[in-house]
Amino acid sequence: MNPSTIIPVIDFNDFDARKDVIAQEVFEACKKFGLFYVINHSVSPSQISQGFELSKAFFELPEEKKCEYSKVGKRLEGYVKLYGQKSDYRKQDKPDHKELYDFMPFREDTNPSHLMPITFLEHKKDIETFSKDLHALALQIFKLLSIELKLPTQKAKDGGEINDWLGQRHRYDKPNNPGILRFQRYPSGDAATHKDEPQAGAHTDFGTITLLFQKDVPGLELKLVDTDEWIPVPIIENACIVNIGGMLTLMSYGLLHSPFHRVVFTPEQEIKDRYSIGYFLQPESGIKISNMPSPVIPKEQPICEDVPNDILGMTSDDYLEYRYRKSLVKD
Numbered sequence: 001m002n003p004s005t006i007i008p009v010i011d012f013n014d015f016d017a018r019k020d021v022i023a024q025e026v027f028e029a030c031k032k033f034g035l036f037y038v039i040n041h042s043v044s045p046s047q048i049s050q051g052f053e054l055s056k057a058f059f060e061l062p063e064e065k066k067c068e069y070s071k072v073g074k075r076l077e078g079y080v081k082l083y084g085q086k087s088d089y090r091k092q093d094k095p096d097h098k099e100l101y102d103f104m105p106f107r108e109d110t111n112p113s114h115l116m117p118i119t120f121l122e123h124k125k126d127i128e129t130f131s132k133d134l135h136a137l138a139l140q141i142f143k144l145l146s147i148e149l150k151l152p153t154q155k156a157k158d159g160g161e162i163n164d165w166l167g168q169r170h171r172y173d174k175p176n177n178p179g180i181l182r183f184q185r186y187p188s189g190d191a192a193t194h195k196d197e198p199q200a201g202a203h204t205d206f207g208t209i210t211l212l213f214q215k216d217v218p219g220l221e222l223k224l225v226d227t228d229e230w231i232p233v234p235i236i237e238n239a240c241i242v243n244i245g246g247m248l249t250l251m252s253y254g255l256l257h258s259p260f261h262r263v264v265f266t267p268e269q270e271i272k273d274r275y276s277i278g279y280f281l282q283p284e285s286g287i288k289i290s291n292m293p294s295p296v297i298p299k300e301q302p303i304c305e306d307v308p309n310d311i312l313g314m315t316s317d318d319y320l321e322y323r324y325r326k327s328l329v330k331d
């Protein structure tokens with residue numbers, strides 16, 4: 001039995017035939033909540049379980065071993081140790097009680113596999129497929145949003161018209177950062193020590209959209225639009241949580257909402273580590289972030305609490321660098 005929640009649960013079953021209805025549901029959810037669940041999507045339960053198993057195998061390695069794969073210099077791939085990041089880089093005192101490992105898109109130019117731990121190298125092909133399948137799911141969502149935003153159409157191979165404006169700016173095989181696959185672990189521990197520290201501090205995501213899976217141990221919370229109310233985002237087995245990132249809010253002049261969310265310590269975490277898997281998207285390298293050519297977005301640029309408005313005009317990679325570096329805790 002799935003838990004009841006006011007957060008929209010959108011069924012992607014029979015996607016092509018039901019595309020218009022699904023597009024409307026997604027669009028409404030992005031405006032009202034900025035976060036929704038997708039069920040019956042194209043990423044299989046076995047791929048998700050394998051992702052969690054590989055994540056567990058890596059995080060259970062000794063600390064010194066994991067640190068051999070730490071991110072160094074400008075490298076975006078690799079390990080960030082426990083308390084190595086502040087999700088709320090503006091206000092948070094104590095860093096997040098979590099550790100993570102990031103994979104860059106699986107292309108020859110970005111994926112120096114000799115730096116990957118053996119745990120992952122042995123399953124590199126599967127992780128690559130997982131990352132590409134997550135990307136394909138994100139592209140479906142971009143297609144729905146492009147339709148609802150009435151963005152300019154492109155010529156299709158068969159001579160017809162397609163609307164894939166957003167997808168065309170998030171191509172997997174183009175240089176730099178269209179998607180980062182992230183494994184995260186929030187270690188278990190006693191409530192007295194951990195219940196008041198942020199597992200992930202309140203933040204909006206950096207990029208355009210994020211796909212997220214949680215397993216066994218809940219803890220994700222969502223701040224409702226225009227209120228101070230936080231509600232739990234319960235676990236729905238194998239459902240993909242989608243949330244809008246700050247960049248898409250700015251590009252849509254505030255129409256698509258990027259919600260504040262956070263991870264809090266729950267009683268379940270007293271006995272079990274919490275794991276999540278995220279896939280974070282942002283436009284291809286070199287693409288200037290600007291308002292979208294959509295007739296349905298507001299005319300005025302909004303003030304965004306968590307995203308500097310001066311990112312409009314920056315390239316997507318400059319912006320990622322800017323926000324990402326801010327969130328890392330200096331040694």
Ligand SMILES: O=C(O)CCC(=O)C(=O)O
Binds near residue numbers: 205214262275278
């Ligand atoms: O672990 C989670 O459930 C969410 C983490 C998160 O919000 C993030 O990594 O951006």
Ligand SMILES: [Fe+2]
Binds near residue numbers: 205261
């Ligand atoms: Fe997040």
